[in-house]
Amino acid sequence: MSKFAIKNHWIEVVLVVLLVGVTILSIGWHIYRYGGDYYYMRVNGSSESFPVTVPVGITQNGYVYRGIAKDKYGNRQRLEVQTVADDLGPFHKGQIIRITYNPKFGVTNYKKVSRDQVPPLARIH
Template structure:
């Protein structure tokens, strides 16, 4: 009984670790750097409960740490556009597209990406 219990607990721990790794792989991706140059396209909509919401749709060129360009399309679920001239680190996943973004300072840009963005 003791061996069964140890084996069962080990199996549960291995499964949980595997799920965390799989989740990180699915949500992870390649980092690209963009500069917000437009106010985005305002999209007004309603959720499934009928509540209104505002999104801003962006299509901007992004550059990875090696300076490779990719056209990135993503929505910002905010009640106002993203700040113009802001630099964003965008995570892009082959299966899901853009999965996240965060604002970064100009000094945090990789050298080749900064060159391509003209800074």
Template sequence: MSPKSHHFIEWCLAASLTMMILINIGWGIFRYGGTYYYMKITRPTGTYPITLPVNVSATGYQYQGLATNSKGEKRTIRFQTVAADPAPFKRGQIVRITYNQRYGVTNYKLVHARP
């Protein structure tokens, strides 16, 4: 194998790796990115059964309310807790919700716990 051929193969592998990394980053932004909305929790609007990884049943909670983004735009958002964080939120807590135009709510996070 000639040195030119060896460098060409290395270059192709590096370019392929770079392209795959960029595609993964782009997909992550497309699928899981979105606008942050902030919602004050009042009470759960419903419950549903979830299964934790160790085959233990738990109760998931559904919330719905008016959420506001950083520009002051309001949107009614409904979301459910997931197995990684199934516990209910308390009245008055603020939750940051990531809302994606194509996929709806993709993430939520407690940002303010009321004492």
């Protein structure tokens, strides 16, 4: 591409650079805010329930689960998980949940997993 072609297309070049920059910043923010370490916790029943308004304006029960969770290295951490409107639960006694824990923002995500998906050192007996 010649200098003349770049001069005529400077706005496109600036827009592409801005688009790439915003994309990189968005991915970085998502990793910083929602990323973290995975912990695995066996549910022993909910500790309490609280009202949650789901998007259609209906109030349902959300649940709080507390317990000791382990990461893939076997390190223990006491965690508290509150269900959200997208996945109210409840989880049943004995189920295993994978919790994403961010040191700055706490629990950012959770989901039910099978025993086969738990790393060996994180297994809860």
